[in-house]
Amino acid sequence: MRSVFYLLDTAPYGSEKAFGALNAAAVSLTRMHVTLGLYGDGVYLVVAGQDSKKLGVPNLSDILYSYGELRVLVHEPSLVDRGLFEETLIETVELVDEEDFLEAMESSDCVIPI
Amino acid sequence: MRSVFYLLDTAPYGSEKAFGALNAAAVSLTRMHVTLGLYGDGVYLVVAGQDSKKLGVPNLSDILYSYGELRVLVHEPSLVDRGLFEETLIETVELVDEEDFLEAMESSDCVIPI
Amino acid sequence: MKTLTIVLTDGPYISEYAEIACKIAESALKQYQVNIFLYMDAVHIPKKSQNPSFFTSAGELFTGLAEKGAVIRACARCAAARGYIAEEETANGNNCEDYIPGIKISSLYELSEMLSKSDRVISL
Amino acid sequence: MKTLTIVLTDGPYISEYAEIACKIAESALKQYQVNIFLYMDAVHIPKKSQNPSFFTSAGELFTGLAEKGAVIRACARCAAARGYIAEEETANGNNCEDYIPGIKISSLYELSEMLSKSDRVISL
């Protein structure tokens, strides 16, 4: 396997899954070409201005920023459905339509839904 | 509390939740008036003819049959959505429309989603 | 005194409900009796030695609750399935050596007893 | 020999994936190298002393797999969070006394190593 696509469809903070997907993607960067695909509730991860200090958990947007070489694809229809289209988003991510999102999954050697 | 409404919205066998909801409902019968409400994927529980022997897990329809005094409400729109309307269903359950389903939740002293 | 019962079904870290239950219980304990019933994966919550690097230990949160008077019980079937075995009662007010002090493994019938004696029930 | 890696994220009983993974691994082990990486709640799967009344013990299923040659690793961060602590290696080929023989706690980097050396990856 030379490339991996991690698929995250769970909202951040309510569950460890977003944190787990980010960590798995980060360690995979050393050996493979890595894409993190955000779909469904996973797209909440890219709203700018997250501050999780008071919640006492890691700031997931900080983790996103610290792995600039990680390709992050956001499924735009999911974003629109959830009312996030007019929100300020983290700049390092790529909004893609459904065609491009599925295309990226197809062109990766493996897809790991988290 | 003199009445409790257990809400199950997870499909049986793929998860322990249906088994857990049935057990909790069964033990509650000794002290309270109990309703088990099946909504969303929970409605798969009432298809007749389940045989879980080869899977090596408890037969959940047998459990339903053995607690005849348990009131089981099935949210009919969920059933229709899932293509179950023409299937043979376990006889001891009550199909109700959305109005009656929500009404039953409102008239219970507490609602426990499992 | 009014009684609040909290029913938990998810394990720690994978969901936020252990933390939310703890905040609710802390608030409620100031004035009310609080019961907590741990069902299915929630029986993992009071495990000893949890050491999450970036989150608050669920075991520690629940140690605090037991000390403040919350009655915390874990379902015996769910606990046994997950390797937590009930033994004779120990000195710490619990009956499972893998659990933090103050938490007991008990039958599922205890859930129905808690519910029937409660004024309010919160299920997370 | 071709290699299959299975990634698991759910704990036993609350999901069927430990059983499904076991059936897949049993089939694959007849001809292929099988790796299994346990992530998040899946680190509960190899816990000793699981005694479910109505289901098959996940620990027993995975004992069989390790004996047949599957390489099974658990994420160190997830394991520590849930109270499974890695120690010096023991005689049974594992490094955690709460785990069944043959399963090791290791760094998440092992996941990326397993993936990069695999022909196929199944994530459940």
Place this chain on the structure above:
Amino acid sequence: MEQEEYDIFLLTKPPFSPRSEICLKLAARSENSRIYLAGDGVYHLFSGIERLTGCEIYACQEDLEARAIRDREKVTVPDNFYAAFIEDVMEHCRNMYTF
């Protein structure tokens, strides 16, 4: 003096989940409801839950901050969210639901 009684909802699931769906249906049927948003429940503010009529919305400050949701009109953010919630649930509540 008789105190007013509310239907109280604690909503911790995000939009589009079946639980959220039931919650919103029950809230719409109540004439006097209060929805407390905590955890992933605060994501409903991106979907306009505050436009529900006949319904007061409360949200948990630390959950709003973590999820980058800024102050919204018509939403009350109590200093102590859980204290306010427990007071309502135990003393001023007709029906209560958690989803």
Place this chain on the structure above:
Amino acid sequence: MEQEEYDIFLLTKPPFSPRSEICLKLAARSENSRIYLAGDGVYHLFSGIERLTGCEIYACQEDLEARAIRDREKVTVPDNFYAAFIEDVMEHCRNMYTF
């Protein structure tokens, strides 16, 4: 002799889940796909997944029996589901996905 290669899907989620949605979209884009239904994935047979064109459907016997799904036309139920699946995945597979 070159063997034919398939896009293989292992589907264990029930209908209406976001994962099933993605699975069906990817399968619809493939001209040569095989969907293996196991666990709650077999519930897709109530929703008519076997009517997908250009797609062979396999289902796991013990999961069908537990969930009271009787034999369906156009659905293959192998004697050893996981052996057939592994053979396909390891030897006759272009892309493979698990949902």
